[in-house]
Amino acid sequence: MAALDLFGRRWTLRIIWELGNEPLGFRLLQRRCDGMSSSVLQQRLTELQEARLAEVLRDGNYTLTPLGHDARESLGPVIEWSRRWAAELADAPSTAAEGAGDG
Amino acid sequence: MAALDLFGRRWTLRIIWELGNEPLGFRLLQRRCDGMSSSVLQQRLTELQEARLAEVLRDGNYTLTPLGHDARESLGPVIEWSRRWAAELADAPSTAAEGAGDG
């Protein structure tokens, strides 16, 4: 449950996802995350490091630890699901409440 | 990315997980989620229904839609990962212990 709590913080999932693609510097990572607040990014980065999911490279860039990459991969199915979800919403914008499609 | 944003709200992941186990009533679901705030639970339940992930049964209980169950299943790997993560943290509690020689 602690994991759901950790991931249930704004931007955490997104940061892990972005960092999983490639090591990123602070400011660049910030841009990748829709220009999220730097104060919160710093906060998340610290939490991620304490959780052993992220670490700082010699060159200063942020990256995922092996455990972090593991977490990122576990997010794969969630991303795949999100595509089906987006398709569902596009297919049935907001008319599910009325009438039974079956009959 | 919208999915990561939706899930990046406090309790959302937890609610989906708990609801995936079995249909639950409002108050019972609240207890399952560590007694989270009722106002926020109501908020999340509404969001989840709008996102077509949850719905209300004839008997009044809340449950996951097929799409919701799909999402719940996509969370499986994340849950499995969290176990490895917990094991890692238990194996290497903190960096502080390494340098702390005195005491």
Place this chain on the structure above:
DNA sequence: CAGCAGTGCTTCGGAATTCGAAGCACTCAT
């Protein structure tokens, strides 16, 4: 050395979200 730009990180006031307790209308069993 001086100027410009970019980086990681911090501070701070205001806005948004979450919390937590209380309460309302309703149902079921006594």
Place this chain on the structure above:
DNA sequence: ATGAGTGCTTCGAATTCCGAAGCACTGCTG
């Protein structure tokens, strides 16, 4: 009528998030 439980709502306060500004440091240019 009474006691207990349910879904849901309201509201003040605590916490988190936002967003802009700034600091110390580095690389490039002249």
